[in-house]
Amino acid sequence: MTTNNPFRVGLETERTPAPCVFVIFGASGDLAKRKLFPALYNLALSRLLPPGMSIVGFATSERSDDVFRHMMHDAIAQFSRRKPVDETVWDDFASRLHYVPGKFEDPANFVRLRERLEALDRTNGTRGNRIYYLAIPPSEFRVVNDNLARAGLVADANDHARYTRIIVEKPFGTDLASGDRLNADLHRVFDESQIFRIDHYLGKETVQNLVALRFGNAIFEPIWNRNHVDHVQITVAEDIGVEGRGKFYEEAGTLRDIVQNHLLQLLMVTLMEPPVAFTANEVRDEKVKVLRALKPIEGEEIAKLTLRGQYGPGNCAGVPVVGYRQEPNVSPTSMVETFVAMRLEVDNWRFAGVPIYIRAGKRLTKRITEISVHFKHVPHVLLAQHAPVEPDVLAIRIQPDEGIALRFVAKVPGPSMTLRPVNMDFRYGSTFGGSGPEAYERLILDAMLGDPTLFARSDEVNAAWRFVNPVLEAWHSDTSPRDLPTYPAGTWGPQAAADLIERDGRAWRRL
Amino acid sequence: VRLSLDAVEREIVRLWEEEALKSQGPRIELLTVVALVSEERLRPRAEEVLAQVVRAHPSRTIAVTWKEGEQASLTGDVSLHRVTAGGAACGDAIVVEAVGGGRRWLPENIDRLALADLPVCIWWVGDLPDFDDLFDRAVVSSDLVIVNSGEMDLRDIEKLSSIVERSRGRYALTDLTWIRLKPIQELVARFFDDDAAAGCVPHMQKVTIEFAPREEEADVASTQAGLLFGWIAQAAGMRPEGVRWQRGNDWGEATLGKTAVRFVHRPRADVPTGTILRVAIECGGGRFEVERLDDPQVLRWSRHVQGSMTPPMSLRVATVEESTLLAGSLARPRRDPLFEKSLHTATQIVRPIAPRLSIPPQRP
Numbered sequence: 001m002t003t004n005n006p007f008r009v010g011l012e013t014e015r016t017p018a019p020c021v022f023v024i025f026g027a028s029g030d031l032a033k034r035k036l037f038p039a040l041y042n043l044a045l046s047r048l049l050p051p052g053m054s055i056v057g058f059a060t061s062e063r064s065d066d067v068f069r070h071m072m073h074d075a076i077a078q079f080s081r082r083k084p085v086d087e088t089v090w091d092d093f094a095s096r097l098h099y100v101p102g103k104f105e106d107p108a109n110f111v112r113l114r115e116r117l118e119a120l121d122r123t124n125g126t127r128g129n130r131i132y133y134l135a136i137p138p139s140e141f142r143v144v145n146d147n148l149a150r151a152g153l154v155a156d157a158n159d160h161a162r163y164t165r166i167i168v169e170k171p172f173g174t175d176l177a178s179g180d181r182l183n184a185d186l187h188r189v190f191d192e193s194q195i196f197r198i199d200h201y202l203g204k205e206t207v208q209n210l211v212a213l214r215f216g217n218a219i220f221e222p223i224w225n226r227n228h229v230d231h232v233q234i235t236v237a238e239d240i241g242v243e244g245r246g247k248f249y250e251e252a253g254t255l256r257d258i259v260q261n262h263l264l265q266l267l268m269v270t271l272m273e274p275p276v277a278f279t280a281n282e283v284r285d286e287k288v289k290v291l292r293a294l295k296p297i298e299g300e301e302i303a304k305l306t307l308r309g310q311y312g313p314g315n316c317a318g319v320p321v322v323g324y325r326q327e328p329n330v331s332p333t334s335m336v337e338t339f340v341a342m343r344l345e346v347d348n349w350r351f352a353g354v355p356i357y358i359r360a361g362k363r364l365t366k367r368i369t370e371i372s373v374h375f376k377h378v379p380h381v382l383l384a385q386h387a388p389v390e391p392d393v394l395a396i397r398i399q400p401d402e403g404i405a406l407r408f409v410a411k412v413p414g415p416s417m418t419l420r421p422v423n424m425d426f427r428y429g430s431t432f433g434g435s436g437p438e439a440y441e442r443l444i445l446d447a448m449l450g451d452p453t454l455f456a457r458s459d460e461v462n463a464a465w466r467f468v469n470p471v472l473e474a475w476h477s478d479t480s481p482r483d484l485p486t487y488p489a490g491t492w493g494p495q496a497a498a499d500l501i502e503r504d505g506r507a508w509r510r511l
Numbered sequence: 512v513r514l515s516l517d518a519v520e521r522e523i524v525r526l527w528e529e530e531a532l533k534s535q536g537p538r539i540e541l542l543t544v545v546a547l548v549s550e551e552r553l554r555p556r557a558e559e560v561l562a563q564v565v566r567a568h569p570s571r572t573i574a575v576t577w578k579e580g581e582q583a584s585l586t587g588d589v590s591l592h593r594v595t596a597g598g599a600a601c602g603d604a605i606v607v608e609a610v611g612g613g614r615r616w617l618p619e620n621i622d623r624l625a626l627a628d629l630p631v632c633i634w635w636v637g638d639l640p641d642f643d644d645l646f647d648r649a650v651v652s653s654d655l656v657i658v659n660s661g662e663m664d665l666r667d668i669e670k671l672s673s674i675v676e677r678s679r680g681r682y683a684l685t686d687l688t689w690i691r692l693k694p695i696q697e698l699v700a701r702f703f704d705d706d707a708a709a710g711c712v713p714h715m716q717k718v719t720i721e722f723a724p725r726e727e728e729a730d731v732a733s734t735q736a737g738l739l740f741g742w743i744a745q746a747a748g749m750r751p752e753g754v755r756w757q758r759g760n761d762w763g764e765a766t767l768g769k770t771a772v773r774f775v776h777r778p779r780a781d782v783p784t785g786t787i788l789r790v791a792i793e794c795g796g797g798r799f800e801v802e803r804l805d806d807p808q809v810l811r812w813s814r815h816v817q818g819s820m821t822p823p824m825s826l827r828v829a830t831v832e833e834s835t836l837l838a839g840s841l842a843r844p845r846r847d848p849l850f851e852k853s854l855h856t857a858t859q860i861v862r863p864i865a866p867r868l869s870i871p872p873q874r875p
Contacts, residue, residue, distance in 0.1 A: 004709045006746045007700035010849030012693070016704055019821070045827070047694070051701060051812065052821045088809050092825045125705075125820040426539065 017448035019052035020129035020163075021117050025104065025144055026136035027057025027068070031169065033075035035200075036135060039440035041076045044093045045086060046437070048445055052124040057099045058113060068099035081438055104136070104144050110151035117153070128155060128162030131447060138171060138182060145189040157191035167196045167447050170261050171252065172456070175472055176465040183458045196447045197456040201262040202269075203439030203446075205428065206402040208454075210269050210371070211278070213396070213404060220394070221274070223375070225350045230376045230391060232270060233509055236263050236360040239316055239367045241489070242338075246329030253336045255308070255475070258360040260468045264291065265456070266398070267356065270371050271346055280453040284460060291463035293348040302474045303483075305344075307496045308337035311363040314489030321363065321489045335484055337475070338362045341497040343504070357501050359508070363489035368511050369398035390421040393509070403427035513586040513608070516620055522589045523603045530591060530600045540602055542632060542841065543625040545573045547649060549637035556833075557636045558606070563834030565592040565602040568841050571626050573605045575617060577645075583612030585620055618648040630654040630844045634837065638662050641670060650674075653682050655844040657837065660734040661688040661785050666865035668737055672858040675851050683846040687836040688735050688785070689853075694828040695787050695801065696742060698812050702792065702799040707819035711795030715747050715770045721789040724761070724776040731756075731763030731864055732774040733785035740765075740772055741857025742849070743792075751859035758864065765860060782807045783830075 008016075022040070024032050043049050057068055073094070077085050100116055102109025120126055132148065134141055145166075148154050155164040168186070173179025186195055201207055214220055223229070236258050242249040249257070268287035275282040297305050312323035325332050339361030346356065372395040381389060393407040405425045412418040428436075446454055475483070485494040492498075492508065501508055514522060527538055544564065546557045554576050561572040572592065585607060592602040605624055609617055625631045632655040635646060639658055650656045656678075660671060675684050703709045722736040732740070744751060744767065755766045761776035777788050782803070792799040797816040804811055808830055813823035831839075 004706065005700060005703045006709075006712060006748070007696070007703050007743075009746065010847075010852075011696060011700055013697060013700075016701065018705070047697065047826050047828070050704070051814075051824050086827055088806065088825055089827050095822075123820065124822055 015449055017048075017050050017053075017445070018129055018163075019050045019124065019126045020131055020448060021054045021056055021120050021124075021126050022131045022133065022444075022448075023056045023058055023113070023117070024133045024135055025058050025140075026134070027099070028059040028061060028071065029135050031135045032057070033072075034079045035438075035440045036133065036444070037072045038076050038080040039438055039444050041080055041085075041090070041093055042082060042438065042441050043445060045082060045089050046441075049096075050448075052126055053448075054096045054098060054120045054124050054126060056113070056116065056120075057097070058109075059099075059101065060103055062101045063099060065097065065099050069094045069097050072097060104140055104147065107147050107150055110147040110153065114151045114153055130155070130162075130164045131167065132165070133167045135169060138168075138173065138178075141168065141182065142185045145185060149189045154189055154194075157193050163194075163450065164190070165194050165196055165447055165450065166190050167198055167444075169198055171256055172197055172261070172461045173465060174251070174256060176462075176469040179461055179465040183461065187458070192458055193452075195458070196443075196452055197458075197461065198443055199261050199265050199456050200439040200443065201265050201398070202454040202456075203441075203443040204398055204402075205436045206396060206398045207266065207269055209402075209404070209428075210396050211283075215274050224373075226352055226354050228375055229351070229354050230374045231355045231357065231504075231506060233372045233374065234263060234266055234270070234356070234358045234370070235508075235511060236266075236369045237364040237367060237492075237511070238362050239364060239490075241311070241316075241321060241324065241363050242327050242330070244328065246327045249338075250330055250334060250336055254338055254340045254360050254362065255468060255472060259340050259342075259358065260464050261456070263358055263360055264464045264467070266369075266371055267344075267358070268460075270373070270396075271351055271356075273350065278453070280451060283453050284457045288457065288460045288463055289348070290346060291460065291467060293346045293351075294467050295345040295347050296467065296470065297342070297344070298470045302471055305500075306340070306342045306471050307485075307494065307500060308475060308483070309339035309361070309485050309487050309494035309497070310334070310336070311338050311361075311489045312486040314363070314487075314491065316363065316490050323486070323489065324363075337484065339364075339487060339493045339497070341493065341500050342471075343500060355504060355506075357506075357508070359493060359497055361493050365490060365492050366511065367400065370509075370511060371396045371398070372509050374506075374509075389419055395509070401427060513588055516585050516587050516607070516623070519587045519589055519605055519624060523605075526589065526591050526603065527600070534599060538600070539569045540571055540626055540629065541568050542630040542844065543571045543573065544568075544632045544634060544837075544841065545575060545621055545625070545649070545653070546634045546636050547646065548574060548576045549635065549639075551576060551578065553636050557634075558604075560832075560834040560837055561604065562592055563832070564838045564841065565604075566594055567838040569601040570841075571603050571605065571624075573607060573621060573624055575607045575609070575621065577609040577614045577617070580610035580613075582610060583616075584610045585613045585616055587624075614645060617645055618652070621649060622652055632657060632841055632844055634658075639667065639670065647677075650678070650682055655840070656682055656684045657687065657840050658684070659687040659833075659836075660738065661691070661783070663734055664865070665730040665732055665734055665737055665861055668734055668741075668854065668861055668865070669858045672854050675854060680846065683844065685840045685847060685850060686738070686854075687833065687840065689738055689847075689850050690836045690839045691831055692735060692739055692742070692787070693839075694810075695739065695790065698801045698810065698826070699743065699790060699792075699799075701812065702814050705819055708797060708799075708814065708816045711797040711816065712747050714795035715749070715792065717791075717793040718743060718770065718772045719775065719789065719791040720772070720787065721775040721777045723779045723782050723784055723786045723788060725784040728776060728784075731758050732861070735785040735787060736774055737857045737861050738853060739787060739790070740774075741855075741860060742853035744772075744860060745852050745856040749856075751856055754860050754863060756864050763864065767860070779807075 100113050155162050173182045268290045271290045272286040275286045310324050324338050341359040344356040375392040377391050395405045397403050403426050405423050407421050409419045410422045487494040548554045548557045587607045590604050591600040594601050631653045633653040634657040720736045722733045749767045757764050764773045789802040799814045802811050
């Protein structure tokens with residue numbers, strides 16, 4: 001937007017997105033209905049959509065604008081975080097919604113799309129600005145990109161009069177080779193500055209608060225290193241199973257679905273060096289350095305430092321549930337992992353020698369995502385007459401009940417010097433009240449503003465695959481059941497996960 | 512049971528200990544909010560607002576009231592704020608009552624009761640007298656002073672301006688009516704977000720601000736309308752010196768250089784008095800308008816600029832409760848240069864028609 005607006009000086013919203021047409025490919029799919037349209041509607045409710053902005057759904061089914069609007073009204077009514085639907089805001093929002101039916105493979109449909117977008121430019125003042133959201137399987141990215149380019153729907157990255165941006169959803173490939181191919185496909189049509197790879201974990205308030213905690217407070221940064229940190233644990237646990245997505249999960253597995261993206265993103269934000277500025281390239285430069293410093297896990301180390309598991313029948317909060325192989329669309333002999341644990345190390349000046357334990361899985365005891373930084377024991381046990389002194393732990397809860405807790409030791413009142421750990425607990429909900437924007441709202445707004453700080457860059461994706469790939473290959477070549485232990489649904493994973501950390505004399509944090 | 516102020520802190524510690532036995536809820540307090548309640552009838556409202564505010568900003572609140580009496584005294588009572596009735600505690604509530612000459616002792620005792628090392632915010636509840644010794648002394652050791660110009664007359668804009676001047680940057684002043692204006696400001700700013708419209712700003716010819724007047728309104732504009740135009744004028748670079756006014760029964764028009772600004776009374780029962788109902792700007796051949804529709808929470812935004820087509824929008828701007836405004840001002844307890852600048856400009860514009868009535872009393 002113009003930087004010459006004197007009315008923006010001093011206002012909270014000093015930057016606003018320029019009007020654009022937001023095109024969603026796969027507009028009738030699950031992601032669009034559950035996340036994208038509710039997020040766009042909530043932005044409208046918060047008065048954050050620019051005037052004139054239009055939203056075009058593109059999908060294969062034939063339907064009119066009105067039928068499409070009706071469908072999206074139902075989706076928003078069901079999935080929006082703010083209910084009920086505000087009909088005044090909806091009327092205005094609905095007038096921005098349009099639908100173009102067509103198969104992605106047919107270039108003629110993209111010519112029709114262009115005509116529709118140009119008409120919107122004329123009536124709504126969107127000035128050729130485009131954001132394309134690919135809510136479609138990665139296998140269809142290529143044909144959509146090519147047809148966009150062929151139809152003249154991609155502006156040059158250096159065109160200052162208008163912009164084109166593309167938002168893509170994970171998975172960014174299925175291994176190193178396909179990840180690179182996907183990046184190459186995108187780069188044939190788009191400049192890296194036009195590509196916004198969404199990892200919704202980065203849109204979560206607590207992940208951003210981790211940056212604030214580390215770099216907005218002087219007390220943590222001096223001790224955030226190998227001299228004071230004993231080890232780090234990152235847990236991404238879900239209590240649900242594959243929830244009808246058996247077909248998808250059979251091709252993905254936890255390593256691809258969670259570890260390669262969400263978990264490594266959390267790891268990067270936890271361990272990165274302070275960026276020189278909180279701007280896109282500076283932040284992402286520091287993040288990718290962490291991935292490059294990860295000690296590769298290859299050859300015999302894979303069996304020693306990584307493990308996988310698959311959930312069997314069990315219970316979820318007291319309700320009996322089936323095992324993974326009994327889920328619909330899952331092979332009864334499936335060797336796909338639903339649990340991963342690893343011991344990682346980062347070879348850099350700050351964290352050399354500090355083990356990072358990660359675990360992620362489905363059908364675990366509870367849903368929780370947490371990063372915990374475990375500090376070293378006190379150097380001299382002066383006060384431990386009656387009990388060992390527990391080391392301090394700083395825990396950052398990403399979900400649910402977002403917050404930060406610091407465990408430290410205090411004296412129990414009384415005549416003897418008895419110590420016990422206590423928790424100082426900061427909870428977002430009870431401290432600030434209300435709920436913040438959903439991750440998708442924040443990320444879509446950032447994409448409209450052209451701020452890629454919270455999106456993954458191609459070299460990050462490449463470095464993440466480079467790290468994960470040897471493990472993937474080894475697991476795929478080894479199909480012996482002993483390497484895929486089963487754990488009962490509702491537990492914290494296979495016993496081997498406990499062994500992985502216990503052989504270092506440590507234990508998983510009780511969550 | 513009313514406590515001596517000496518016993519207040521001990522009682523608070525006891526209440527929190529009792530709370531810790533019941534739940535594992537943490538005690539988190541971000542600041543001290545002191546409500547100086549200028550009239551006894553406003554006390555229930557002030558306490559209700561404080562109880563709401565601490566849900567977003569866990570705090571110690573101190574509601575201060577005073578009444579006449581021969582025997583000077585200060586007493587207090589304490590309780591805990593809760594997120595919901597019977598739910599987790601989210602702050603402690605102290606109510607201090609001054610009798611007679613005890614009012615003089617309030618500033619140092621507010622200091623004594625404030626949480627150590629955390630910001631102190633003073634909220635003056637009600638109309639602010641032209642000069643008040645308690646207010647002047649209490650604000651000195653605060654970080655943020657909050658008033659509500661919506662409860663004041665147009666001439667009081669100048670009074671607020673003088674508070675900013677006297678603060679010399681030691682504390683920040685904010686105004687709940689200013690916070691209330693933010694959605695309108697955002698929509699006005701949105702008029703000029705592209706180059707074609709921004710180019711119109713230096714050629715502002717006419718601004719119309721319609722507002723809901725008080726019953727038998729004597730002022731040309733509400734404080735809200737005055738502040739809004741102060742903001743528009745400073746952003747558009749208008750020079751308030753030499754402003755000329757004309758007025759009728761339910762309107763007033765100021766001329767600043769080539770710009771005519773018309774304030775129009777539009778009585779409307781379904782909105783709080785002072786509320787902005789319509790802002791229309793004509794400049795450089797462009798027309799810009801925000802208007803409140805029949806549903807008072809819905810605003811219609813439209814603009815017509817040569818070479819820049821934009822469809823109109825309807826937006827919901829929910830009626831904001833006083834507690835939300837107060838919470839909004841506590842979110843950033845620091846100076847707001849834009850408010851100070853807008854207040855200063857508004858003061859200069861309205862001074863010819865709403866001069867300050869009194870002069871400061873001589874201090875002994």
